[in-house]
Amino acid sequence: MAQQNIYDNEIFFAGYKKIRENQVNANNLFEIPALFSMMPNLKDKTILDLGCGFGEHCKGFVERGAKKVIGIDISEKMLEIAKQENTDSKITYINMPMENIFELTEKFDIVISSLAFHYVEDFAGVVKNVYNLLNENGAFIFSQENPLCTCHSGGQRWTKDENGNKLYLNLSNYGIEGERESTWFVDNVKKYHRTFSSIVNTLIEVGFSINKMIEPLPTEEILSQYPDYKDLFHKPDFLLVKCTK
Numbered sequence: 030m031a032q033q034n035i036y037d038n039e040i041f042f043a044g045y046k047k048i049r050e051n052q053v054n055a056n057n058l059f060e061i062p063a064l065f066s067m068m069p070n071l072k073d074k075t076i077l078d079l080g081c082g083f084g085e086h087c088k089g090f091v092e093r094g095a096k097k098v099i100g101i102d103i104s105e106k107m108l109e110i111a112k113q114e115n116t117d118s119k120i121t122y123i124n125m126p127m128e129n130i131f132e133l134t135e136k137f138d139i140v141i142s143s144l145a146f147h148y149v150e151d152f153a154g155v156v157k158n159v160y161n162l163l164n165e166n167g168a169f170i171f172s173q174e175n176p177l178c179t180c181h182s183g184g185q186r187w188t189k190d191e192n193g194n195k196l197y198l199n200l201s202n203y204g205i206e207g208e209r210e211s212t213w214f215v216d217n218v219k220k221y222h223r224t225f226s227s228i229v230n231t232l233i234e235v236g237f238s239i240n241k242m243i244e245p246l247p248t249e250e251i252l253s254q255y256p257d258y259k260d261l262f263h264k265p266d267f268l269l270v271k272c273t274k
């Protein structure tokens with residue numbers, strides 16, 4: 030099965046990099062704080078990061094005491110930045126699709142993945158391999174686009190009033206799982222929709238115990254600075270899950 034490697038597309042890469050360079054983005058405000066709030070004490074832990082991108086989290090894990098971190102990503106361009114900006118003797122970056130992690134020969138205390146699973150067709154296959162790569166009682170923590178976002182399959186996402194305020198999300202095809210094509214910087218960006226129950230049942234069937242889920246929402250403080258994020262009360266952008274082997 031050939032995986033899409035959209036982050037190596039020049040136009041996509043430039044657009045994505047620009048968004049992440051702007052410090053006010055949904056990752057920094059919502060996804061990253063939620064992700065790190067789920068992490069156990071990282072002192073002396075070994076960590077595998079699936080779809081590590083620029084390696085910012087890998088560096089963050091080392092700063093929090095991790096002994097060894099492996100970051101893998103399908104995109105050479107993302108890893109080039111990781112090696113320039115987030116290098117450390119405790120971090121190894123490997124250019125590989127996460128579908129191939131069964132090739133890794135060591136085990137980890139923690140496996141994490143931040144906003145990459147919605148690009149992966151065979152979620153169950155990756156989850157099985159994650160389970161096998163974890164030490165007993167190891168933690169698996171991941172974020173992805175919320176299923177209320179990934180289900181989108183065309184048409185207007187929102188119904189708005191005459192002033193452009195978002196009134197409600199136009200939800201359709203939630204129950205139809207599988208590939209979606211969208212336009213984000215470029216056409217034909219492939220993502221995969223799975224329902225909440227599929228995600229949760231896949232984890233349970235593989236043997237994980239689910240500890241916590243978060244769908245981040247804005248605090249009063251964030252709303253006072255960035256009022257547009259009130260729309261997250263209609264539809265959260267992210268889903269985060271923590272589970273244990």
Ligand SMILES: C[S@@+](CC[C@H](N)C(=O)[O-])C[C@H]1O[C@@H](n2cnc3c(N)ncnc32)[C@H](O)[C@@H]1O
Pocket residue numbers: 032033036079080081082083084085101102103104107125126127128142143144145148149
């Ligand atoms: C939205 S970025 C997130 C990067 C990083 N985890 C973060 O949160 O800053 C998604 C990353 O997943 C990577 N990715 C997508 N599909 C992948 C796959 N099948 N295997 C490995 N990496 C993949 C992309 O190349 C990209 O770097």
